[in-house]
Amino acid sequence: MSDPAGSPSTPTPPPGCPAHQSAVQLAGLEYQQTPSQLYRTMRREHGAVAPVLLDNDIPAWLVLGYPEVSYVTSHDELFARDSRRWNQWDHIPPDWPLLPYVGYQPSVLFTEGTEHQRRAGVITKALEGVDQFELARECELIASQLISSFSGSGQAELMSLYAHALPARAVLWMCGMPQDGTDTESLVDDLRISLDAGEGDDPVAAYMRVGERIAQLVKEKRERPGPDVTSRMVQHPAGLSDEEIVQDLISVIAAAQQPTANWICNTLRLLLTDERFALDVSGGRVSVGDALNEVLWLDTPTQNFIGRWAVRDTQLGGRLIREGDCLVLGLAAANTDPQIWPESHVGAENSAHLSFSNGEHRCPYPAPLLADVMARTAVETLLERLPDLVLAVEPEELTWRPSIWMRGLTSLPVQFTPSMH
Numbered sequence: 001m002s003d004p005a006g007s008p009s010t011p012t013p014p015p016g017c018p019a020h021q022s023a024v025q026l027a028g029l030e031y032q033q034t035p036s037q038l039y040r041t042m043r044r045e046h047g048a049v050a051p052v053l054l055d056n057d058i059p060a061w062l063v064l065g066y067p068e069v070s071y072v073t074s075h076d077e078l079f080a081r082d083s084r085r086w087n088q089w090d091h092i093p094p095d096w097p098l099l100p101y102v103g104y105q106p107s108v109l110f111t112e113g114t115e116h117q118r119r120a121g122v123i124t125k126a127l128e129g130v131d132q133f134e135l136a137r138e139c140e141l142i143a144s145q146l147i148s149s150f151s152g153s154g155q156a157e158l159m160s161l162y163a164h165a166l167p168a169r170a171v172l173w174m175c176g177m178p179q180d181g182t183d184t185e186s187l188v189d190d191l192r193i194s195l196d197a198g199e200g201d202d203p204v205a206a207y208m209r210v211g212e213r214i215a216q217l218v219k220e221k222r223e224r225p226g227p228d229v230t231s232r233m234v235q236h237p238a239g240l241s242d243e244e245i246v247q248d249l250i251s252v253i254a255a256a257q258q259p260t261a262n263w264i265c266n267t268l269r270l271l272l273t274d275e276r277f278a279l280d281v282s283g284g285r286v287s288v289g290d291a292l293n294e295v296l297w298l299d300t301p302t303q304n305f306i307g308r309w310a311v312r313d314t315q316l317g318g319r320l321i322r323e324g325d326c327l328v329l330g331l332a333a334a335n336t337d338p339q340i341w342p343e344s345h346v347g348a349e350n351s352a353h354l355s356f357s358n359g360e361h362r363c364p365y366p367a368p369l370l371a372d373v374m375a376r377t378a379v380e381t382l383l384e385r386l387p388d389l390v391l392a393v394e395p396e397e398l399t400w401r402p403s404i405w406m407r408g409l410t411s412l413p414v415q416f417t418p419s420m421h
């Protein structure tokens with residue numbers, strides 16, 4: 001493989017921003033429908049690091065190559081996480097749509113160096129305390145309750161009724177939220193609205209309510225700790241303040257909910273549309289693991305992640321990157337990089353994909369395992385309870401969400417023989 005930093009190719013970009021170099025608009029239908037083809041074309045035309053334009057024509061770099069994404073994520077001293085480093089802040093309007101993702105917040109996500117080690121260390125330790133068997137049992141219970149709410153009708157829209165709801169409830173259970181109250185119900189609702197607002201929703205108000213409820217949870221756990229993630233964060237010797245714990249808990253919950261929901265739904269889509277997984281043969285139990293893994297390679301939930309900011313002028317993939325430039329991690333593009341799959345067949349036999357990113361800021365070690373427990377239990381329980389589940393529309397009618405960041409369906413309508421238990 002070539003050196004990811006590379007030597008500058010000709011022509012050398014002019015000083016200033018990537019926009020000067022026939023940048024690609026990072027928006028549009030192709031990102032939803034056939035992103036892998038698009039990434040391959042971009043790679044052919046622009047190389048492993050492409051100049052792109054975000055909303056309002058704000059310039060950035062999209063890192064498309066597997067070695068280049070690995071390089072960026074493992075060199076924090078060159079490509080850091082604190083978005084206040086950005087050289088474009090003067091051009092960002094206050095209502096810029098990507099602000100919720102890149103606007104600095106004092107959470108683990110934007111910390112660097114020893115401060116990041118401190119914060120991420122607490123999260124890792126707290127997540128390590130989750131018993132995977134207990135989590136699987138809880139997910140089965142949640143799955144059964146959700147399925148019972150629609151199994152009598154013979155049809156359901158699984159995105160809202162199942163794929164989103166299950167990880168939201170499971171992660172709140174891990175954090176020690178009481179499972180019986182309407183309190184948890186409204187928190188699940190507010191989480192959905194703040195992460196994925198629909199028509200008529202007020203995401204800002206919902207986010208405020210999430211913050212207030214989590215702050216109350218932290219207070220409760222300081223007074224009466226239990227065997228949960230929040231209590232372990234409160235009791236950790238690093239001595240995080242309540243404000244820090246609230247920020248980081250919200251990050252953990254948000255980071256868990258959206259990608260795991262899309263992992264579940266993309267896996268169900270694969271199982272229901274691809275003959276190789278022939279669901280009607282014995283519930284496809286053996287294939288669930290294969291399907292989960294294949295999705296991480298080919299339809300990964302976080303297709304692009306924003307991002308990293310260059311600490312100083314440097315080179316990457318033959319490009320001159322200026323101090324303060326923004327780099328978007330092209331995780332989906334990297335997973336299907338023709339350099340690692342020269343035959344253009346993407347195998348899904350191993351787990352060397354970059355779907356959980358890489359390096360210091362990667363999805364913290366126990367999290368991918370916990371996400372796997374949630375997603376696997378969600379898919380298996382559904383197939384066991386509703387063994388003749390089929391799509392209620394033609395596969396071509398399924399539509400992807402209009403997002404260049406998350407890859408997931410707008411809806412997943414299914415039908416099955418109604419059952420009363």
Ligand code: HEM
Pocket residue numbers: 073108109110120123251252253255256257259260263296300301302305331355356357358360361362363364367368370371
């Ligand atoms: C139990 C479920 C999960 C939890 C608790 C969780 C938690 C987290 C946290 C706390 C971070 C921030 C790490 C940091 O900045 O130091 C993170 C980052 C990330 N997670 Fe997860 N996550 C979960 C599931 C997933 C899933 C299912 C995916 C995708 C398949 C995913 C992909 C990522 C990615 C791409 C990042 C960004 C890493 C980077 O900046 O390089 N996570 N996750």
